Amino acid sequence: METRSIKRLRQRQGSDSKKTNLMDVDNDNLVDIFSKLPAKSLIQLGCMSKTLSNIVSCPYFVKQHMHFLTATNAASEVPRLMVVAQSKNRYAGELTVLQSLQYDGTSLEKSRHTIVSKVIFRRQNYSFDLEFLFCNLVCLKDSNYGYGRRCLLLNPLKGEAVILPVDNTIRADVPANPIPKSYEYWYGMGFDNANNKYKIVRVFGYKFDYDFGYTGYKYLVSHVHVLGTSSWREIDSVPPRKITDKKVSAYGDMHWLTTHSRRVQEDIFFYISILTFDFKKDKFCWNIPVPPSSRGPRNFPPVERFQLINLKGSLSLIDASSDKYLEIWMLNNYDEKEWIFSYRIDGSAFIAACPYRSFRFWTCGEWEHGIFFKKSDCTTPDVIFLDLRSASINCVECPVSKRGLHTSVLSYTGGLISLRSYGNLVEPKTSSRDLNAFSNLWKFD
Numbered sequence: 001m002e003t004r005s006i007k008r009l010r011q012r013q014g015s016d017s018k019k020t021n022l023m024d025v026d027n028d029n030l031v032d033i034f035s036k037l038p039a040k041s042l043i044q045l046g047c048m049s050k051t052l053s054n055i056v057s058c059p060y061f062v063k064q065h066m067h068f069l070t071a072t073n074a075a076s077e078v079p080r081l082m083v084v085a086q087s088k089n090r091y092a093g094e095l096t097v098l099q100s101l102q103y104d105g106t107s108l109e110k111s112r113h114t115i116v117s118k119v120i121f122r123r124q125n126y127s128f129d130l131e132f133l134f135c136n137l138v139c140l141k142d143s144n145y146g147y148g149r150r151c152l153l154l155n156p157l158k159g160e161a162v163i164l165p166v167d168n169t170i171r172a173d174v175p176a177n178p179i180p181k182s183y184e185y186w187y188g189m190g191f192d193n194a195n196n197k198y199k200i201v202r203v204f205g206y207k208f209d210y211d212f213g214y215t216g217y218k219y220l221v222s223h224v225h226v227l228g229t230s231s232w233r234e235i236d237s238v239p240p241r242k243i244t245d246k247k248v249s250a251y252g253d254m255h256w257l258t259t260h261s262r263r264v265q266e267d268i269f270f271y272i273s274i275l276t277f278d279f280k281k282d283k284f285c286w287n288i289p290v291p292p293s294s295r296g297p298r299n300f301p302p303v304e305r306f307q308l309i310n311l312k313g314s315l316s317l318i319d320a321s322s323d324k325y326l327e328i329w330m331l332n333n334y335d336e337k338e339w340i341f342s343y344r345i346d347g348s349a350f351i352a353a354c355p356y357r358s359f360r361f362w363t364c365g366e367w368e369h370g371i372f373f374k375k376s377d378c379t380t381p382d383v384i385f386l387d388l389r390s391a392s393i394n395c396v397e398c399p400v401s402k403r404g405l406h407t408s409v410l411s412y413t414g415g416l417i418s419l420r421s422y423g424n425l426v427e428p429k430t431s432s433r434d435l436n437a438f439s440n441l442w443k444f445d
Contacts, residue, residue: 031061035068038077039414059421063196066135066417069313070193070252077313077413079366081108082156083398084130084138086406094121096128098138098156099400101409103367108383108396116439117156128152130408134189134249135415139200141187151187152426152444153419159440160419161426164200164225167232186243188254190279198227198417199279201254203239224282228422237283239275248308250315251334253278255288257317259303272303274317291317291329291339307364309371309411316342318364318371323347328371328388345391365411374398374409383409 034042034056042065046053055061069077081101086094096119100111119140121128131141131151140152151164186203206219220239223232239256246257256275274288307318311330317339319327328343364373370388381401385394398407419425428440 030055031064034061035065039065039416040078042416043414056416057418059418062416062418062421066191066198066252066415067193067196070191077415078368079411080414081365081367081372082138082410082412083400084408084410085400094128095119096121096140097400098154100156101399103372103385103396105369105387106394106396108385108399110399114438115157115159117154117159117161118439118441119152119154119161120441120443130410131187132189132247132249132254133410133412135413135417137189137415137417137419138410138412139187139189141185152442155417155419157414158418158420159428159431159438161428161442162419162423163426165230165232167223188247188249188256188277190249190254190277191252192279193252194280198422199282200225200227201277201279201282202232203243222284235282239284241273241275243275244303246303246306246308248310248315250310250313250331252280255308255315257303257306257308272306274308288315288331288337289339291319291341293319293327293329293341307362309364309366311366311371343388343391345386363408363410365409367411372409372411374407381407 034045037045042056046056081103083097083099083101085097085099098117098119100114102109102111119128128140129143131139133139136155136157138154138156140154142150150166152161153164154161184205186205187200189198189200191197192199202223202225204219204221204223222235222238224235225232239258241258241260243256244258248255254277258273258275259270260273272290273286274290276285276288277283278285278287305319305321307320309316309318311328315331315334317329319329325347326343326345327341328345329339330342332338332340362373362375364371366372367385370386372386373384375382381398382395383398385396386392387394398409401407426442429443430441432439432441
């Protein structure tokens, strides 16, 4: 005769057998569920089993996850910080180091148990500059002047690197013997969620001087590269105005802050605007108006006092044109192009920590609870953190700061993109491990 405890055990076993395990769910439903999770949670899921790891690392799933983020304007990713430090030696070449940082509200430190990426360009007079950041991918652009510049696309989190195809095509109407520093290239990256493709846009321009003492560009030509292919495709659309280095990726597209001038009798007035490259249409457009308070004419170049950032998944404009306050506008609806006035920060406390009226040589980005500012040169090691919850300001020193070292702090998300799926990887020359980090070193001639 069975005892009560045995009966209860049999009943429990019977009920457990009717439960559905996670792996019993079909793949389509799993992909639909997982695509709504942040990348950090997916990376943790991938550590639980080989099957889950194969799902979250599959290129098809990674694209579906990116499609959800760009199509729904999801802001589930917590921004992380990265420092890019560059040192230049006329004999040894240039060294670029990328490493994750961690800010706890009081101090900024190097992240532990992270991957440190080091890139050495050994050719004299070579210089590679940071061009753009897309999710967890960083692009370093050859800043030497001339055709066919090299670009290195780097995934610091996974220790992966690829060199983008070099296109030496020259327009027939471009001067054959231009003056030095007359060529310029601009790059941007986005995601075409209509075709589930990662794309890179490149614009070439020939520099010239025009009225009012400002520089313009002509002979503009644009190309698009689909990540994973071996060539660039020329497109008809070119930017109608000069592109600046103030750009940000949002909603899968790339956005630049631009300025234009207008002469009225003896006076010159300046206006700001937002230039967007739509990766679904492969086209430059002006479909985002600036916020109402930023539309009026100004008697100074306003682009120096504005910044574009991706804040909580939305394209945002930082307006520092006033001495009294700092305003932040957020694009609430990308389809309807509706701006929302979100924050106004008292300038009296801010100006003591940062000469914020001139952002020309400052970079900014998002951290977990607000915005940070960093001057991108070798003279200012300070990073200024603005906490939007309390409007408090904290100035801390960058942990990677030495004399003669150019440092920038970036905001990125822990994306799932792996360059291994999009071309032949450039393997690091050496790899090493210590107690706090794993280092990869690439060397280029």
